[in-house]
Amino acid sequence: MTPIVLTVAWVAFLLGMAWYVAVLDGLWAAAREGRSLRTPLANPLYRCATMLRQQSNLTEAPDLLNWRLAPALYAGLAGTGVALVPFSGASVLADLEVGIVWWGAVEALTVVVVFLHGWSANSQLGLIGAYRYVAIGLPVMLISMFVLIAAALPAESLAVPKIIESQRELWNVIRQPLGLPLFLLIGLSLSFRGPFNYADSADLADGTASEISGAARLVWEFARLAMLVATAAMAATVFLGGYLGPVLPGPLWLLLKTAAVLVLLVALSHLFARISPSRMLTLIWIVLMPLAFIDLVWAGLVAL
């Protein structure tokens, strides 16, 4: 693929998959409440239109620069995450030698951006959401480091295409069974959904997003969906062999695997309840972190 085709594919992938997650979310919520939706496919688009026509809100003395920049930066981080994912053997937008390390930087900067979003609005609920998110987001990132280093071990490379090639015989999800489940939790945390929604939850009246409306809100909500898409694409690539697969062409395989992971992520975010931040912190440090470490040791032993 030429760079232009690749860029178009990248934009289409982000927008299309974000729309797909929004549709899944709407259907799930409706099914839980026993409603049926008249236009499930168009509802996300209506919501976009509504937000675009809304007035944008202003608080008293916000840090306007950071407040306006945060949603765009968040969306941008998700975009660079998707750019790391190869659509087929020869077509990857960001062919970084150290792609996995950049994904780590995306996770680290996501915590910063979400904190800035909540802090800069100069409102209490936003600030509480921001602090809670940092407390949970930082240790979750450590888990992700262990899991991703484990996935890079058999490939003997930090480049994402090499990690895919290392899965020709056996996908990482079988070789390292703890990796994918832990990585899915990280995805929920990165886009703060369901059990990991400590930033924008209902008990804080939308937390860091409690004061935004209009176009800024549209970008923020899109960015959350895009970050979930980026994690799903990354999970499909690092653990499920990415574009590898029989008969069908590579890009289609990536699309199918990403879509399947997204169904799983949406189900997880609707099925599990959120526990209090302090208990979640205990769970992360006492249970999940050792599991991630076992995953790394396991991967090391298998690679020997």
Add this chain to the structure above:
Amino acid sequence: MSVVDDMAFWIFALTAIVSGWRVFCTDSMVRASFLLLASFIAVGLIMLLLGAPYLGIATIFMMGVEMMVMALFMVMYMMNPAGLNPMVMVHQHRFSIGAGIAAFVGLAAVMLVTDFADNPVASDARVVTDLGKELLGDSMLIFETAGVTLLATMVASVILSSRSGRFGPADEGSVPPPLEPGGQPAGRLPEEGGGHGHHHH
């Protein structure tokens, strides 16, 4: 070196210096931390231009986390965390400015008179592979020493900062710092019992 690379370098260099300087000019602690982060990200991007992808991205990654933690600590301990009141918390100001300028001029002079070797890294060098082989090959002892040092640091940090430290329960009877030396504690005075245990009505 192409023109684009040169322009990018100067933009990043300017960002690194200006945001590094603004760190000490802002009243808000959160802003100070993230201005420092901006400086680090700019330096990380210069490293990418210099052909060190692992080091550049690792700098961005590590400093993202460090500055986030820094911001939390600033808000925890500063008496004016929000920067709502303008404040100047400096001592020996003129001496410090002089020392900073002297350090810059001295280092710059050394750089300008020294004739450095012109031996750039080969464009097809496998720098990341080289680094990995070095870390776990010839220089393994250094790398492992750094690792053990970090472990010792973790233990030391926990010992120093734990509540039941060597000076007894650390937060017993704590009061906010006074606004002027030797004055009354700032903010509301704690109720009897210091806010711990039972409240009597």
Add this chain to the structure above:
Amino acid sequence: MTLTAILLVAAALIGIGLYGTLSQQSFVMLMMGLELMLNGVLLAAVGFWSLAAGGVPTGQLLAIVTMAVMAVEMSVGFALITAVYRNRQADMTESLGTMKH
């Protein structure tokens, strides 16, 4: 992007960092000054590695060691600040005078 230009930028960062370290009264701001100085050191090390040393792997190792120093400095620094705050409820350098006589 010559080596001299990179080293000048690094020197500027070290100079600003030194100013911050010497002038700030708050411990955390003081540590920001230290970090800024190390930032300059890191840049200079990578500059030398890339343009003067022909990319010897030990140059990158030096940068990694610098990063480890940063991490140690942050961690021990914050632990000390916490210990001081618990004892004296202050984060000012002036509040520590017990070593004077």
